[in-house]
Amino acid sequence: MASLFKLGRSRTIRLIQSFPAVKLHLTGAVMRATEVEFDKAKEHLKTLKNDPGNDTKLRIYALFKQATQGSCSSPKPGMLDFVNKAKWEAWNSLGNISKDDARQKYVDLVGTLISSEAPIQKEATTAGDPKSSYQTLQVTTENNITTILLNRPEKKNAISRKMYEEIMQALEQAGKDDSVLTVMTGSGDYYCSGNDLSNFTQVGAEGVEKLARDSGELLTRYVSHFIDFPKPLIAVVNGPAVGIAVTGLGLFDVVYATDRATFHAPFSQLGQSPEGCSSYTFPKMMGTAKANEILLFNKKLTAAQACDLGLVAEVFPDNTFQQEVWKKLRAYAKLPKDSLRYSKQLIRGMEKEKLHAVNAQECVRLQERWLSEECMNAIMGFFQNKSKL
Numbered sequence: 001m002a003s004l005f006k007l008g009r010s011r012t013i014r015l016i017q018s019f020p021a022v023k024l025h026l027t028g029a030v031m032r033a034t035e036v037e038f039d040k041a042k043e044h045l046k047t048l049k050n051d052p053g054n055d056t057k058l059r060i061y062a063l064f065k066q067a068t069q070g071s072c073s074s075p076k077p078g079m080l081d082f083v084n085k086a087k088w089e090a091w092n093s094l095g096n097i098s099k100d101d102a103r104q105k106y107v108d109l110v111g112t113l114i115s116s117e118a119p120i121q122k123e124a125t126t127a128g129d130p131k132s133s134y135q136t137l138q139v140t141t142e143n144n145i146t147t148i149l150l151n152r153p154e155k156k157n158a159i160s161r162k163m164y165e166e167i168m169q170a171l172e173q174a175g176k177d178d179s180v181l182t183v184m185t186g187s188g189d190y191y192c193s194g195n196d197l198s199n200f201t202q203v204g205a206e207g208v209e210k211l212a213r214d215s216g217e218l219l220t221r222y223v224s225h226f227i228d229f230p231k232p233l234i235a236v237v238n239g240p241a242v243g244i245a246v247t248g249l250g251l252f253d254v255v256y257a258t259d260r261a262t263f264h265a266p267f268s269q270l271g272q273s274p275e276g277c278s279s280y281t282f283p284k285m286m287g288t289a290k291a292n293e294i295l296l297f298n299k300k301l302t303a304a305q306a307c308d309l310g311l312v313a314e315v316f317p318d319n320t321f322q323q324e325v326w327k328k329l330r331a332y333a334k335l336p337k338d339s340l341r342y343s344k345q346l347i348r349g350m351e352k353e354k355l356h357a358v359n360a361q362e363c364v365r366l367q368e369r370w371l372s373e374e375c376m377n378a379i380m381g382f383f384q385n386k387s388k389l
């Protein structure tokens with residue numbers, strides 16, 4: 001399997017294209033439309049910018065084979081022929097689904113892949129568009145959805161000071177734009193590894209007390225933007241989430257996660273204390289004992305556990321995650337905008353004052369924690385020994 005995982009996008013596409021042209025046995029207008037769509041999908045596949053991952057590539061391969069040759073009848077490759085065995089298994093797993101069905105599924109899958117990255121290609125580079133000026137994010141709007149993509153994959157999307165500021169700016173813009181939904185997600189394999197720990201190593205001439213005060217002020221403003229966000233805010237958790245990227249989820253309206261995601265809020269390990277209003281939202285959502293396991297004792301949750309506890313609304317298999325989530329979101333984004341906005345505001349309204357008070361209290365405690373020996377040791381430990389969570 002190892003070499004299959006290394007297949008690049010262009011090689012996969014060449015592989016898929018190398019199959020004989022589709023010969024269809026159906027008649028009539030529907031058949032012609034499907035054949036055209038299928039051909040178009042093959043063309044669209046070439047324009048994909050991001051590698052969709054090996055599971056998806058295998059599914060594309062299998063659907064192509066089934067659509068063009070029917071059910072798999074070739075002998076299973078030997079155990080050591082990893083690549084061909086994986087391909088055979090993907091094809092064979094489609095069983096007896098018809099060529100028509102496979103063709104339709106192929107067209108749907110390619111369509112979803114294209115549209116999930118389309119906004120980034122289309123709009124992120126628009127000259128003069130303030131959305132294109134972000135350094136740490138890609139912000140795009142399409143199909144009534146504004147997507148805020150955390151875009152420091154080389155740092156697991158850790159939130160630098162710049163990123164805190166840019167997220168607030170993006171939320172302000174999204175709150176005012178014409179979109180129906182706002183989505184936050186991460187680029188690369190992580191959703192977000194939480195606060196960039198180097199935020200605490202840049203001590204200016206005025207010393208650590210000033211750094212702690214400024215950090216407290218920044219965090220208060222940051223969390224307030226989520227409390228006050230006026231329209232539905234959805235988290236698409238595409239991979240592991242750490243620290244504030246977990247606690248803040250309690251302020252989103254809906255959270256969807258891949259089954260590869262984990263949720264870890266290791267505050268006591270880091271000598272810190274909870275933030276993002278989680279000291280209030282987590283016990284309320286899941287009960288005190290379960291919340292304490294997470295917020296006091298660093299329990300890392302799987303996506304399924306987070307779903308059972310109510311933090312996550314639904315978990316999807318990683319290989320169909322993007323496809324299924326974006327299909328759902330595009331459907332939701334067709335709902336009446338004002339109705340959604342007012343409903344969200346009613347649900348949030350009663351809690352707002354309380355949430356702001358909790359936020360203020362958490363930030364005061366954190367300012368004290370950041371100056372503590374426990375916290376300084378933990379941060380130094382990460383950079384000196386790279387002691388990971």
Ligand SMILES: CCCCCC/C=C/C(=O)SCCNC(=O)CCNC(=O)[C@H](O)C(C)(C)COP(=O)(O)OP(=O)(O)OC[C@H]1O[C@@H](n2cnc3c(N)ncnc32)[C@H](O)[C@@H]1OP(=O)(O)O
Pocket residue numbers: 154155156158159161193194195196197198199215216218219242243244245266270275382387388389
């Ligand atoms: C303004 C202040 C507001 C404060 C708000 C309060 C918020 C609190 C929190 O969010 S607490 C949680 C903080 N996060 C962490 O402690 C995570 C630290 N990171 C790790 O433990 C690991 O990096 C990992 C488990 C997330 C991933 O491990 P692995 O898959 O092995 O990848 P690498 O460690 O090699 O990471 C790649 C690259 O990214 C850098 N990096 C990852 N996370 C962070 C981070 N949170 N802060 C800074 N840098 C991070 C890592 O150092 C590597 O960089 P390098 O390639 O070495 O330059």
